[in-house]
Amino acid sequence: MTSETVRVTSGTGIANRIPAVVPRYLPLLLLALGWEALTRTGLVPTSALPPLDTVARAWYELASSGDLWTNGVASMTRGAAGLGLAIAGGSLIGILMAWYKPVRAAVNPIVQFFYPMPKSALIPVMVLWLGFGDASKVVLIFVGCLLPVTLAAFNGARGTDEVLIWSARSLGASRARVLWEIVLPSALPEMLSGIRTALALSFVLLVSSELIVARQGFGYMIGWLGDGGAYDAMFAVVLTVALLGFAADRLYLMLVRRILAWRE
């Protein structure tokens, strides 16, 4: 079996994908069965690990009461806003850094210095500045995700094949057109992979900041459900967030494959 770890199976028709998917994800099913068996037999107390079916029931209740939905929307809106701003800002700064030397000289040291900083350290500062609400999360995600996107765009644009630029210039393209038609597409693969990193990071920052200080959102729900001892519901929300993160990554990869179709 030659399955990939990071890439998704790229089969075309749904019909011929199903038989491959079932045995591929069988170990996950085994894991779920093991979970259920551990709790059913009493090997693990249900206070530490609620049985899977109670988790499912708790999920259903949270979903039908609307709690999951309102908190989920709050979280996803924050994540999307912060990430969207970071993508726009980071791409712009990165490409400008590659294209104009003064920009690079001024910005690069700052990027290089702050890039390795563990971004979660910004959480208390954001609270200090912007309080417990949406703004502190959006700005946190924006600031945290900005540098990975910037650096990826910079490296991608910097790696543009000079021969391509020469060809375009000799065919009469203006500098602005070269930037738009040559540099941007050349930078795209690396930019898209930087954005993938940022996507994962945005989830981490979102959940962390909501766990630590928030009045709404998935992380907040996980926190108060855990504090109240409603572990089945807490597990339900944890799994929901985890699966959403996974799904977002898969959707993003599908999008990237479509955007980069010209590469194959």
Added chain:
Amino acid sequence: MPDAAHIVIDRVSHEYRPARRRPVLALDDVSLAVGEREFLALLGPSGCGKSTLLYLVGGFLPVEQGAIRVEGRAVDGPGPDRGIVFQHFALFPWKTVMQNVLYGLEKKGLPREERLRVAREFIELVGLAGFEDSYPAQLSGGMKQRAAIARTLAIDPSILLMDEPFGALDAQTRSLMQAELLRIWQRSRKTVIFVTHDVQEAVFLAERIAVMSARPGHIKEIVEARFDRANPELLRSRQFVEMVDHVWNLVRGEAILAERSGAA
């Protein structure tokens, strides 16, 4: 037919089965005998299966149809009796020239003093004295290939398998290396199978040339090319030029076929 068959390839076919694609018949019913101490070239257009045949003799790919015997014994996996030199050198990049050459000698279990002596001897033979402590990344293409040849010769295989060994070198280096190889071969007299798509190279080096057809590969014709290679005027001699012309005409049609099927 040469004196005694050292390598016998008996009705060998080979199919590649790439994942999620249709299997490809690379070799179709190939039979060939190579004599003791003979220099044989396998010549054909790219994709004709000549490297596949070499890998089968080397024991790197399993023989599924037909049989390959070396000194009367069926090939079953790689062995130190068949040394191989690859187009892209395959030197261990984290080892120096000396350490690369020593690698096979260590596996042979020679005493330390002896290993060093043999390694030095072969490094000198290929003209790399003074570069023992260089890493492959610090060497030119020609020097890398010299190191790879020294590594292979040092374990004293009776058969030398060469997979387009000079294909990655520039034209000047290539003709230098060809002369060098002839010099070494005349001193050590091993059985050589030399894969190439360069007609002049094949005629210059080999005593016999097996011309292969486009895919699925089979032996189209075997040409004898016994010249006095000590003659410095050989390349300009009428005999030589006519032989190149003859072999070129054999290959030409196949190359066109290969080009078309490659495009399809």
Added chain:
Amino acid sequence: MSEIETRFLAPPAATGIRLDLTGAVTRRAGAIVPLLAVIVAWEAASRSGIVTPFLLPPISAVLGRVWEDAISGELALNLGQTLFRSLAGFAIAGAGGVALGILMARRRWVRWFFDPIVSVGFPMPKIAFLPIFMLWLGLYDVSKISMAVFNAIFPVITATIAAAEGVDRPLLWSARSLGASERQLLREIILPAALPQILTGLQVALPISMIVMIVTEMMMGGQGLGGAMIAASRFADSPGVFAGIVEIAVAGLCLVKGIALLRGRLLAWHQETQEPTTV
């Protein structure tokens, strides 16, 4: 003239890896200017009263606070705790991830079992499992380090699998034909050949371990830089919060540069210019 054009018109030596020390020195010196500008702007902003000192205490006050922490021993204690836990988590994730990655690349059933788990686990925001770790393992080192391992191991596993499977066939064949056994092949060829990519995975894992440790400390409290920061923010002690940021930023920078240096050492034989993308 654009950066790209200059680069192409410059002599080839200038675009490759620069080894000349004077060049490196001038680049360093030039790099300080923008950072100094940031510092000066920070100080000026908070002194001029554009922002209140609560929102942005002057950097002199923040550095003074770092100094006080250093004298009182507070800094060494918190920094030591955070570094110990992050590095312990990183080391376990590194060793475990490489071992599992190699096993997955070489044993079919191991691959079959772990492949879906890794491919689902890799992109998951594993930080969401933090309360579950608190529930199971408590609030102390075991739980914090386990959380770091759980987060940092995935990039190591995926990098190791890709590396072990991507080893050049001629390299393996050469070693086999020179007489290497299966076991020697793994130790002498596959591992060193996979090392660059494995190190890349480790370079991704180290900052993850740090990020997660800071969050974990903020959640669970106790000693450590994250705990100290969250305590400072509870008491509205804004110089304390910013001192925490400075300390964490410098610690992160040192760790990331340290591992990059180590990479250069280990891969002296390897030609490369590109640094891996980390978070």
